[in-house]
Amino acid sequence: MSAPRPPARRSSGWVIGHAVGAPIILAPSWLIAAVVLTLIFAPTVRARSENLGGLVYVVALGFVVLLFASVLVHELAHGLMARARGQQPREFVLTLWGGHTAFGGATPTPGSSALIAVVGPIANLVLAGGFLAVAQGVDERSLVGLLVWSGCLTNAFVGLFNLVPGLPLDGGFLLEAAVWGATKNRHTGTVAAGWVGRIVAVLVFAWALLLPLALGRQPDLYDVIWGALIGAFLWSGASAAVRGGRTQKAVGLVTVASVGRRAIGVAHTESIAQAGVLAASSGAEEVVILSPEGRPAAYVDRAAAASVPADAAGTTPVTAVAVPLPGGAVVDGLLTGQQLVAAVGRATEHSPVVVALVDGRVVGLIRAMDVVAAIRS
Incomplete structure (x- = not known):
């Protein structure tokens, strides 16, 4: 009752x-x-x-x-x-x-x-x-x-x-x-x-x-x-x-590691080739582009980056294959469980993709659909 x-x-x-x-x-x-x-x-x-x-x-x-x-x-x-x-x-x-x-x-x-x-x-x-x-x-x-x-x-x-x-x-x-x-x-x-x-x-x-x-x-x-x-x-x-x-x-059981993809932040002045090298050296799957102030401003569209010819990747700025991130599309990468899910829920009101930060450093990229899939599974 x-x-x-x-x-x-x-x-x-x-x-x-x-x-x-x-x-x-x-x-x-x-x-x-x-x-x-x-x-x-x-x-x-x-x-x-x-x-x-x-x-x-x-x-x-x-x-x-x-x-x-x-x-x-x-x-x-x-x-x-x-x-x-x-x-x-x-x-x-x-x-x-x-x-x-x-x-x-x-x-x-x-x-x-x-x-x-x-x-x-x-x-x-x-x-x-x-x-x-x-x-x-x-x-x-x-x-x-x-x-x-x-x-x-x-x-x-x-x-x-x-x-x-x-x-x-x-x-x-x-x-x-x-x-x-x-x-x-x-x-x-x-x-x-x-x-x-x-x-x-x-x-x-x-x-x-x-x-x-x-x-x-x-x-x-x-x-x-x-x-x-x-x-x-x-x-x-x-x-x-x-x-x-x-x-x-x-x-x-939700953590950044379980629902997100490891990411690295790179300066907006980097080329596509250099961003790829930095990501590979750190074992990152995703690249987040930082603004001049060091704020996550965009992330790299991997399909678009892969379509750039190898001989042009060294001279093409990473911003050419960027997907903008609105302000507030960030979460604390140390959160887990209900707190992380709630934080992602608030952040994805502005963007379906959010950046996880630990002490101001980019550690992951989280997509809302991946969080939902993890909970359902």
Whole structure:
């Protein structure tokens, strides 16, 4: 029910309030869930009180609102703990499948990740206990009793189901934190918890379809449909987690040497032949042309340089086969992993090719497409 990952932009929907500095958003898909669940609850309400008439749907909607209020408490618990651990919540969103909380950055430690994940289910289990205590003093056959017991059962379900150890559930984040702490690698934990989440998705559908068959009875169509929907939701979230974990692991391995080509800087006054000699002597594949001030100003188009006849290369200036570089098309060659990828991303807003510098010296030439290819592979 929770997804503590920062979104690229604010989710669409209606802002119905704010908490701890973040908007509470009601997603359009929530309306679909509200209508469907109201229709599902209505027969139960009618069975308890046949004299309500059309009001049966109003009461059923009350149950739905209570359910989503429980989900909101769940998400607010995540947000409050996140802020206590140094992360500012960016939004709380109520959706078709419950809700999610987005934070303003990656959780810094396994302990923080585990605490943020576990408080949501704990909040629901505390609410379930409170409803259970109130239920002792009301007639369970009355509408009030039905409402109270509904609050007890829905909170117990939300709390316990979210503790199942597989992403995208909160129990998955607990498993991720445990593997992360044991291996010292968050991405390994993400992939492991994502695969367990896939197993959970399959088991949910199997419970609805295969278990009845194993017991010698026909599966209930209602259970099969809900099992398929919930299983598909879990499979999608778990698969996204597996892909994300693998991608982030690949990002963590990115270096200038792995995504760039070794380069050397030469003066703008050099000839093509001399630039080639300097590159060969240093083992460089690329040549960067420096401005009079020593700034990377261009790089050599190798195809164009190769087309220059050998007898003319010694007298042809290297600037004749140059591709200009705009200002800002440089990155720190000592950066690695996410920092390097982010720096290349900023620099390639101006140029698809950037120069890596170490202490002002040219060490590499990086093309954006090579970074993308390295991460995907």
